[in-house]
Amino acid sequence: MRNYTKEILIGFVPVFILFMQFIVKVNMLPIVLLSGLIGGLLYVARSRGNLAAIGGERKGKPRPTTPLSFEEIGGQERAKQEIIEALDFLVHEEQISKFGIRPLKGILLTGPPGTGKTLLAKAAAHYTDSVYIAASGSEFVEMYVGVGASRIRDMFKEARQKAMKAGKTSAVLFIDEIDVIGGKRDGGQHREYDQTLNQLLTEMDGIHTAESPKILIIGATNRKEMLDSALLRPGRFDRHIGVDLPDKKGRKHILHIHARNKPLHDEVNLEKIAEESFGFSGAQLESVMNEAAIYAMRDTSESLTQRHLSMAIDKVLMGEQTDREATKEERERVALHELGHAIAAELVRPGSVSQVALLPRGQALGYVRHNPQQDRYLYTREFLEGQIMIALGGAAAEELFYGDRSTGSRGDFEQAMNIVRSMVESGLTELGIIDSSMMTPDKWADVTHTVLEALMSRIKQMLGEQKEVFLRSLDVLIKEETLGGDRFRSLLGTVQDLPNEELQRV
């Protein structure tokens, strides 16, 4: 090929000489030189453009974001403080090297969805005056082996380039759902994940303090126990910061933040809304404000009232509603399911139910509303087991009355499994005190199964003794759609005259 081209070029030499002689003769030399120069410049510019286009085609490319500061994050005081401490440490790089301290490379944020992990990562970038680059673990999973690994490489390269281009000395690289790439490596079964994870580890090991721009990786997960222990070792993600559901004060703060751009009626008591939204995440509280605004607009009201906010809490609590009418059988099943939760709750924590309800308009949804609980910082094993039994109560009731369960218990099981997870991590199961980061997925499945089956049979036994209460309450619920806490307890009480050990005990 090469030689062939050469021959053609050599062949052109005499032609070229003749051509040049002609040009000089007619005095057109400057024009020819100029157009050659312009053509050359255009060619270079075009090929540059192509390169840029190729570079920009990576899936999971960084999303541009607006700067956000820690003040705009509600609650999470402890998490904020811990992350700021870690970042301050990062900023004082002279002292770090003077004292020979290992540089901070990775911070792992763990906690339930929607609690503000992404917000914290953005605020960290703002605080350290870094460029912010975000990706999600699932973007690195590909059909073709090796693609995930090369994407990781690209991401680090891009972080460095972006920082330099922006004239910054550091970059914050946020990887959400890091468990997708950083899951436990299980002997060759997921080779693609392995390569991706290995590449991430290699990149992290390659970060040095002296290097500029510096890179700080912030990972987020709500399944810390699924992470490969190699990721958690010193020098990798060695700062772990828990981002929990907000407490009442935090909820009020978050509500305040999301009420800023909305007209609130003077009578609105956010303290009360914070109390009623026990267990809500930041993302859910944001939805509450948004839904309340929609209700207000529909009412052609000037502002958001307390009633709009209460309705919004119910809406968010029950999730999206469907249009189809549920059959009579479905509604009955839902009612028994909810009564299962409610009766379990009263047996475990007497006086805790404030309302049991079926959704109006013939939908297959219901809910149990609990009286506001005190926010707690410490939970005993007994308390958590009670919590699990309340969650399993719905499925237990379905089993008692129908002999089987339905898909309606999915969320309940998820909730129950989360509680088991934190029990294991706190050494509150039969396993005793263990290093849960060393547990294999099989082992997790095992322990979850054991704990849940045992509590399931306990709650089934307890509910089995309350069949009459179920049937009385079912009548009311089907007819009236709601059953207030006191009335519900009186229905429980009428049967309480009968000898009932379980009830007397609690």
Ligand SMILES: Nc1ncnc2c1ncn2[C@@H]1O[C@H](COP(=O)(O)OP(=O)(O)OP(=O)(O)O)[C@@H](O)[C@H]1O
């Ligand atoms: N602490 C908070 N203060 C204010 N708003 C919050 C807070 N937590 C969550 N939100 C709201 O919820 C949205 C989602 O939060 P964010 O994406 O940070 O959660 P996350 O913990 O990263 O969730 P996920 O694990 O699902 O990715 C935010 O954009 C914000 O509107």
Ligand SMILES: [Zn+2]
């Ligand atoms: Zn349920």
